[in-house]
Amino acid sequence: MASYTLQINGSSREVDVAPGTSLLRVLREHLGLTGTKYGCGIAQCGSCTIHLDGNPVRACVLQVDNITEEQQITTIEGLSENSDHPLQQAWVEAQVPQCGYCQSGQIMQAAALLEKNPNPSIEEIKTHMNGVLCRCGTYLRILKTIELATSPTTLKS
Amino acid sequence: MLFIGASGLLPNFLSCSDAKGIQGNTKKHDITAWVRITEDGQITIYNPAAEMGQGSMTALPVIFAEEMDADWSKVNVEFSPQESDIYGSPGWQPGTKLMFTVGSRTTNSYYTVMRNAGAQARHVLLHSAAKHWEVPLEELTTGASEIVHEKSGKKISYGALVPHLTMPETLPDFTEGGLKDPEDFKLIGSQIPRTEIPEKVDGSAEFAIDLRLPDMVYGVLERGALHGAQPTLTNEADILAMEGVQKIVPFDHAIGVVANTLEAALKAKEALDIHWSDAQATGFNSQDIYPEYAQMASAPKKGSAVNEVGNVDQAFRTAAKTYEADFKNDYVYHAQMEPLNAVIQVAADGQSAEVWVGSQQGADTKLGIPDLLGIPPEAVNVHLQYLGGGFGRRSMNDFVLECGRLAQEMAPKPVKLLWTREDDVTYGSYRPLTLQRLKLSTDAQGDLTGISHCVVGDGGNLVAGGTRNDHYAIPNQWVEWREASHGVRLKHWRSVGHGPNKFAIEAMIDEVAHDQGMDPISLRRKLMADSPRALATLNKVAEISGWDAPVSEGRAKGVAFVEHGSLGTGVCEISVDRNTGKINVHHFWIALDAGVVIQPDNVKAQMEGGIIMGLSSVLKEQITIMDGQVQQRNYDDYPLLRMQEVPDSIETVILPSAEHPEGVGETATPMVAGAIANAFLKLTGKRLRHLPFTPERVLEVLNS
Numbered sequence: 001m002a003s004y005t006l007q008i009n010g011s012s013r014e015v016d017v018a019p020g021t022s023l024l025r026v027l028r029e030h031l032g033l034t035g036t037k038y039g040c041g042i043a044q045c046g047s048c049t050i051h052l053d054g055n056p057v058r059a060c061v062l063q064v065d066n067i068t069e070e071q072q073i074t075t076i077e078g079l080s081e082n083s084d085h086p087l088q089q090a091w092v093e094a095q096v097p098q099c100g101y102c103q104s105g106q107i108m109q110a111a112a113l114l115e116k117n118p119n120p121s122i123e124e125i126k127t128h129m130n131g132v133l134c135r136c137g138t139y140l141r142i143l144k145t146i147e148l149a150t151s152p153t154t155l156k157s
Numbered sequence: 158m159l160f161i162g163a164s165g166l167l168p169n170f171l172s173c174s175d176a177k178g179i180q181g182n183t184k185k186h187d188i189t190a191w192v193r194i195t196e197d198g199q200i201t202i203y204n205p206a207a208e209m210g211q212g213s214m215t216a217l218p219v220i221f222a223e224e225m226d227a228d229w230s231k232v233n234v235e236f237s238p239q240e241s242d243i244y245g246s247p248g249w250q251p252g253t254k255l256m257f258t259v260g261s262r263t264t265n266s267y268y269t270v271m272r273n274a275g276a277q278a279r280h281v282l283l284h285s286a287a288k289h290w291e292v293p294l295e296e297l298t299t300g301a302s303e304i305v306h307e308k309s310g311k312k313i314s315y316g317a318l319v320p321h322l323t324m325p326e327t328l329p330d331f332t333e334g335g336l337k338d339p340e341d342f343k344l345i346g347s348q349i350p351r352t353e354i355p356e357k358v359d360g361s362a363e364f365a366i367d368l369r370l371p372d373m374v375y376g377v378l379e380r381g382a383l384h385g386a387q388p389t390l391t392n393e394a395d396i397l398a399m400e401g402v403q404k405i406v407p408f409d410h411a412i413g414v415v416a417n418t419l420e421a422a423l424k425a426k427e428a429l430d431i432h433w434s435d436a437q438a439t440g441f442n443s444q445d446i447y448p449e450y451a452q453m454a455s456a457p458k459k460g461s462a463v464n465e466v467g468n469v470d471q472a473f474r475t476a477a478k479t480y481e482a483d484f485k486n487d488y489v490y491h492a493q494m495e496p497l498n499a500v501i502q503v504a505a506d507g508q509s510a511e512v513w514v515g516s517q518q519g520a521d522t523k524l525g526i527p528d529l530l531g532i533p534p535e536a537v538n539v540h541l542q543y544l545g546g547g548f549g550r551r552s553m554n555d556f557v558l559e560c561g562r563l564a565q566e567m568a569p570k571p572v573k574l575l576w577t578r579e580d581d582v583t584y585g586s587y588r589p590l591t592l593q594r595l596k597l598s599t600d601a602q603g604d605l606t607g608i609s610h611c612v613v614g615d616g617g618n619l620v621a622g623g624t625r626n627d628h629y630a631i632p633n634q635w636v637e638w639r640e641a642s643h644g645v646r647l648k649h650w651r652s653v654g655h656g657p658n659k660f661a662i663e664a665m666i667d668e669v670a671h672d673q674g675m676d677p678i679s680l681r682r683k684l685m686a687d688s689p690r691a692l693a694t695l696n697k698v699a700e701i702s703g704w705d706a707p708v709s710e711g712r713a714k715g716v717a718f719v720e721h722g723s724l725g726t727g728v729c730e731i732s733v734d735r736n737t738g739k740i741n742v743h744h745f746w747i748a749l750d751a752g753v754v755i756q757p758d759n760v761k762a763q764m765e766g767g768i769i770m771g772l773s774s775v776l777k778e779q780i781t782i783m784d785g786q787v788q789q790r791n792y793d794d795y796p797l798l799r800m801q802e803v804p805d806s807i808e809t810v811i812l813p814s815a816e817h818p819e820g821v822g823e824t825a826t827p828m829v830a831g832a833i834a835n836a837f838l839k840l841t842g843k844r845l846r847h848l849p850f851t852p853e854r855v856l857e858v859l860n861s
Contacts (some may be wrong), residue, residue: 014731019402020422029375029419034367035360037545040578044792048495076360083359091358095350095758098210098766100357101494101545107358129800133792135494135546136210137769139803141762 004070008033009078017064024048024059027075035076035104039133041074046132050075056112076104079111087111090149098136105132110146119150173326186319188281191221191244198302198316200227203237205244205265207258208353209544209551211822212759215351216264217271219755223417224275224337225282227315228302228366234352235794238553239539241522246270252291258517259552259649261722261820264755268818269332276331282315283326289313289321339815345755353543364528365515365542368500374403375419377426377575378411378565380584382786385436385644388412392430393659398441399425406566413563423577437644438785443590446641450592450613453639454483457608460611460639463621467633469598470609480669484595484661486848489781490789491650492797495545496581497556501526502562502571509536510564513572515544517552525556530565540573548770549649553586579790581654586648586721587780589616598633603673605666607633612658615640616647623655623827626662628691628720629684645782652823653768655721656830660775660848663717663831664838671838677716678704681726690814691718694726697748697810702728712743715836717828722819723751727768727828729804731836738831738856742772745807747825752816760821766810767825775800775830779849 006013008031015030022041027033028052036059043058050059051074052067067073079085087110097103104151106129113120113128120128125146134142160801182196193201202221206213218234237244245254248266261585279299286304287294290311298305302315329335339345342519356362381388390396390412393405406413414431416422473479500513510526516539518524523537530537544551560574591614608631614620617638624636650656670680678699685692695718699705708714711732714790718726730744745768753762777796781788789795834845843858 018418025420032369033360034369035362037364037494038366038496038575040792042578042791042793045578058598079359079831083361088358092350092354093268095354095762097354097357098727098762099494099544099546100210100353100362100694101359101364104360126801126803131799133494133797133799135548135770135797137766137773137798138762139769139798140765140798140807143800143803149647 001103004064004067005062006067006073007069007071008073009106015064019065021064022060023062023064023067026064027059033075033077037101037104039102045102045132046109047102047105049108049132051108051112054112054115058108076108079108085111085151087114090145092147094141094145096140096141096145102132102134104141106134107120110142113146114150120146122147159476160470165332173624175332175456185326186322188322189274191237192216192225192278194315194319196316196319198228198231198314199233200231200302200315201233201235202227205237205246206235206263207544207547207551208542209258209359209517210549211263211763212351212570212756213258213263214353215349216755218352219344219349219838220271221275221278222680223342224272225278226299226301229344229349231302235392236541239250239522239541245522255520256518256522257520257552259549261822261824262379263820264818265722265820268753272336273331276336277328279449280830281322282318284325285318285322288323289318296681322685326789333564339753345753347580348758349756352757358859362543362836364495364545365500365513366495366498366545366575368513368542368573370500373500373571374415374417374567375422375575376413376415376560376572377422377577378408378413378559378580379429379431380411380580381431381433381466382583383433384438384584384646384785384787385410385827386433390429390644391432392428397424398426399428404566408559408562411559412653413559415563415567419575420699436785437642438782441643441645441782441785446590447592449822451483453641454592454594455523456609458676459639463636463638464625465635469607469609469633469635470597472633473596473609476606477601480597480665480672480846481594482665482668482846483592484657484664485592485661486590486660486844488590489647489650489774489778490585490587490780490795491546491548491550491648492583492795493546493548493550496578497550497576498574499557499560500562500573502570503530503561503564503568503571507565507568508532508748510561511538511540512557513542514557515539515542515551516554516557517544517547519552519554524554526557526561529558529561529776543675548651548728549653550586553648553706578792582789582795583639584646585780585787588650588653588656589614589620591620591657593657595661595665597665597669605631605669607631608635610636611638611639612637613641615645616861618648618654619647620654620657622653622660623721628688628718628724629660632689652721652826655719655751655823655827656774657848659717660830660834661826664834664844664846667715667838668844669837677835681716681718691720691724693812694718694724694750698726698728698746698813701743701748701808702746713836715832715834716841717831717835719824719827721824723749723821723824725749725815725824725828725834727825729829729832729836731833731840733837733840733855733859735859737853738852738859740776740837740850740855741802742755744832745804747807747809748812749809749821749824750812750813750814751821755810755818757811759810760811763821764825765807767822768807768829769798769803771826771829772802772804775833775848776850779851
């Protein structure tokens with residue numbers, strides 16, 4: 001066991017875990033941030049997508065040892081104050097989720113795109129979102145919702 | 158008539174929710190076993206079905222609220238207790254009451270139950286108001302959460318009636334009369350957002366995998382890659398010496414390890430040194446089995462009859478022309494995004510258990526735990542959680558029993574059992590591999606006179622469903638199943654037999670149309686002459702897809718019809734990369750008749766999802782087995798459809814209907830293979846007859 005300090009959703013958190021433990025397990029099983037999901041463990045499904053210094057990354061393949069005390073981790077729980085990120089609102093508006101299990105990963109992946117590219121083309125959205133699987137088949141609603149949320153004429157205030 | 162107590166519906170049987178701390182006007186009072194209300198009018202309706210993304214958490218309460226005349230803005234929804242005597246539906250089998258979310262039958266089997274229960278709740282409120290005002294019940298009417306006595310001009314909200322709630326001696330059975338005229342529906346058929354979606358966009362929706370309890374320990378199992386093999390552990394002492402490991406629990410099919418953290422459990426799992434026995438599947442090679450299946454289909458002895466209409470032998474003897482082809486499909490895996498898991502706590506004395514699980518429920522509402530522990534069903538409390546996908550996999554309780562066994566060993570510590578994705582793939586329970594031999598006959602006018610459909614494969618109903626053609630006027634029909642068995646684990650997979658069987662039927666019909674130079678929709682119009690509802694879906698989809706309009710160069714459209722409770726016809730537009738063999742599906746159009754539709758937008762979502770899952774399975778998915786060993790382990794070697802591969806659009810038109818609601822969750826998926834194969838035939842003149850249509854297979858067909 002070893003002690004690690006992590007910056008998560010704006011707070012400093014300490015965990016005592018075995019070296020080499022994946023960041024995903026630290027978040028879910030040790031810190032109770034269960035909005036980030038386990039789907040494959042090999043960075044193939046994207047259900048565990050979080051932001052590391054603003055970049056979308058797969059928490060399942062990051063080891064806690066490799067995260068510095070300065071790096072900022074954002075999970076779905078920290079994406080917005082009151083679940084009111086424009087994408088979260090648009091997601092509800094368009095009734096995107098079905099089972100919902102992959103949706104934290106989808107939203108975190110999409111939110112990172114919007115930070116860097118507020119007006120992506122449909123092809124840019126598809127490419128950016130390609131790494132996050134959805135078995136229920138909500139892809140078309142995800143696509144449409146990101147498009148609507150990033151279109152200057154429909155963007156909510 | 159239902160009587161107090163006997164039905165368990167009236168609240169004197171249940172304890173009113175009087176948990177300490179709940180006071181005053183937020184205290185919940187039972188109206189019936191299905192619904193609670195606070196003095197400030199907040200209504201909690203119980204959903205008896207599993208929520209796996211199909212929307213039961215909204216659809217069933219909407220039906221209830223409709224008849225109760227509840228103000229929907231004040232409705233909250235919770236899972237009902239898992240007690241089938243009270244919350245089960247007789248919709249599966251008259252005389253039984255089951256809680257079972259399978260077969261796309263939730264709305265279908267609960268529609269009348271929820272309407273009656275909602276009307277009964279309204280009756281309790283009317284009865285209470287009548288007593289309170291000392292007026293005849295018959296003089297009262299209801300609006301949104303409000304009772305009105307027009308004669309006196311009195312009005313009272315449902316919430317304000319709480320202090321005056323009195324229970325009638327009996328509850329009328331409104332299924333005999335007294336339910337709303339569907340013309341008067343206000344909630345059913347309107348656009349109502351799904352109740353559980355807000356918690357699915359901020360990570361707060363709780364799945365069983367998210368549970369954390371004090372003193373909880375973690376369990377994992379190593380089950381090997383040969384289904385049915387028995388393990389012998391050869392390094393038990395080494396494993397027990399590993400940090401965090403608490404116990405080794407042997408199973409017939411696996412070795413279980415319990416540890417104080419998930420990472421310690423997984424590390425120990427990796428270190429297990431297991432000798433595996435042979436099993437029935439030893440020596441089985443899935444991709445080499447088809448010639449044997451074809452021989453079985455050719456054997457003179459018939460298999461088990463699944464359906465027989467007229468005399469198909471005679472139809473073939475007198476036919477002007479016959480057509481014959483074999484269709485094949487490989488194994489596919491559910492790939493629900495939440496791997497199987499459960500959390501179970503057995504009491505120290507072993508006499509009770511708490512179970513947290515995402516389950517599609519089952520004939521045993523307590524999921525086998527009472528039998529496992531040797532305790533009565535009422536000693537097991539099942540806390541149903543959201544399901545991170547079901548698709549049929551979560552109506553099998555193997556994982557719940559595994560967790561129960563671990564929890565029994567670790568009592569009173571709660572145990573979280575987790576299947577890794579590798580466990581979930583390799584020890585999956587697949588949609589069976591089959592071969593289907595179809596024969597069609599036509600008479601001198603070219604009309605279809607007979608269809609013979611022989612399914613060869615393992616799994617009985619799993620492979621034989623979806624073979625009937627009740628909406629096609631083919632006078633002579635014969636369906637049979639010839640059994641093969643390999644010891645590979647099998648299970649219902651969204652749309653079950655309909656996937657492979659509708660593919661074969663719909664592709665075969667287009668082969669006849671192609672041979673006759675006839676338009677595939679025109680041919681189906683003839684076949685559907687006696688089935689106006691099916692025909693209406695065909696005509697509507699022809700219209701919205703622009704079937705008769707010219708298609709861009711290099712593209713073609715294909716059609717397929719499916720009945721799975723609801724009736725639907727789908728049309729797709731595809732192109733093919735002739736260098737790589739990759740099929741691109743550009744558009745899908747569906748016309749659907751599902752009877753009364755509770756939530757139109759959700760039905761469209763089910764069509765979209767059904768098509769996407771169909772595309773994924775039809776174009777990409779394949780479990781293969783070599784010498785009994787499952788060859789796939791994770792999403793890298795079992796790829797699913799991704800965002801860049803989706804069609805530009807999936808458009809659904811719902812046909813209006815006042816008929817009883819039919820399921821919609823499995824009507825779209827089985828359209829996909831037939832529609833693509835038929836578009837491919839039109840585009841290339843070649844026939845796709847083996848699922849999945851991987852680029853390699855498509856190239857082979859193109860070059861044949």
